[in-house]
Amino acid sequence: MTSAGLLAWLVPLLLGPALVARALRWPRGAAEWTTTLATGFVLGVLLCALAVGLLGRAPTPRIIARLAPSLLLLAAGAWLWAWRARRDADVCGVPPVAERMRPFTLLLLALLAVRVWPMADEILLRPPYPWDAWAVWLLQPKAWVLGGHLDAFVGFDHWLADGSGRLRTAEAWNYPDTIGRVCVWFASAHAGWDAPAVAIVWLALWVGLLAGVHGQLRALGLARDPSLIAIYALGSLPLLNVHVALAGYADLWVASVLAFACLAWLRWLQTRRAGHLALALAFAALLPLLKLEGGIWLLIFGGCLVYERMSPRWRRGALALAPAIGSGVVAAYLWHWPWIAPALDRLGLHADTASLLHHAPSVVAAAAAGLFAQYNWHLFWFGVPLTLVLRRRQLAGSPPLRLFGLFLLLGCGFLFALFVLTPAGRWAESYTVVNRLGLQIVPSMLAFCALLWREPTLPGAAGAAGARVAGAVPSGQ
DSSP: OHHHHHHHHHHHHHHHHHHHEHHHHHHHHHHHHHHHHHHHHHHHHHHHHHHTTTOOOBBGGGGOOOOOOOHHHHHHHHHHHHHHHHGOOOOOOSSOOOOOOOOOHHHHHHHHHHHHHHHHHHHHHHHHHHHHHHIITHHHHHHHHHHHBOOOEEEEHHHOOOOOSSSETTTTSSSOOHHHHHHHHHTTSSSSSOOHHHHHHHHHHHHHHHHHHHHHHTTOOOOOHHHHHHHHHHOOOHHHHHHHHHHSSSSSHHHHHHHHHHHHHHHHEEEEHHHHHHHHHHHHHHHGTTTTHHHHHHHHHHHHHHHSSHHHHHHHHHHHHHHHHHHHHHHHTTTOOHHHHHHHHHTTTOHHHHHHHHHHHHHHHHHHHHIIIIISTTTTHHHHHHHHHHHEEEEEEEHHHHHHHHHHHHHHHHHHHHHHHHHHHHHHHHTTSHHHHHHHHHHHHHHHHHHHSOOOOOHHHHHHHHOOOOOSSOOOO
């Protein structure tokens, strides 16, 4: 590996964990360090991508050389800041307890490790394969690297009218380009476009997702064995592994960032530590920069944050009004009511009501088949309702988990509306998108279900803080 290639990995490994360490008031115990390094790496990679975006029309071979010194200096300052704040650190979650690893859980870890080889082999030997990978998400970075400059992508008419030769166009020119800049960050360390060097980042993201969720589950009070079982269940999902082996889609990035935002928010609900809230908001703010639907996830997340801060009277009003408002917007969309329908049209949501209603049954059937009848998810979507039934008392007794459940319920409603009420339904009907978009909520959903198996005894701080949100969601929600 060249020095530039080493820096490309070293910078996010130092920068992101430093900021997470400061947010956590200096990690204590294996769970906190796992969270710090895993979530910090993902955060660091995305921060490097944002830094690439600040360079303008920069020569791609010089990106690492231009950015690495300042980013390493920032990382050093953040580590120093976190180190100086360590005196204020105390246990934020479950105190470290020595637990003996059982042979069964060791076997699960070994099985997860075995999965790395075929995924890495697929990444290193196969060029970008999925359609959206090389037609959308990897098109921009490859053009930038081969062209030597970070040229702006614009609409076709704008590109056609430009005579400078410094603009580029593509069918998906207006998609968020953060994933493309992630690819440029790692590809710029090589002499030209190196597909394996870019695609291997998806394998690192898989490791970061599993380790980060495990660390947060442990810090939230889940015992080691149930946590590792949950991580194995997540890491063995067929579609998740496909998104690693056939790297290039943005959905795994959205799923990871959304899970980290939700788990940091859940820790804030239990501890009321500003660092956890800052971490949750930082990850949530990155969602619109990854994919278009990330803006909706941010809106739902922000709505749940606002709802939690409402007084009980306002919460009851919000619960009463939300279904009416949602139904009104859907009716205005489908029947082209004045005022609302034109605004949705400007967002590209023009409803062909007759066509949508005609295709709705087949779209719903395709979505159900993708979730329950095909081999994308093992038994995951059967296990979710079963867990809710078996652990309903634990859910009713945990206000933070009820809020988390409300967020997931709204997220499922968003996905249902996206499939049934928009032209995206034709892609769901042909099985090309229904599981990809569903993947975005799966790590968060699995973490939620795993926490329902948590022992009822919580740390004192968490229990006291949880009383603050006791009325946030009705116990029957």
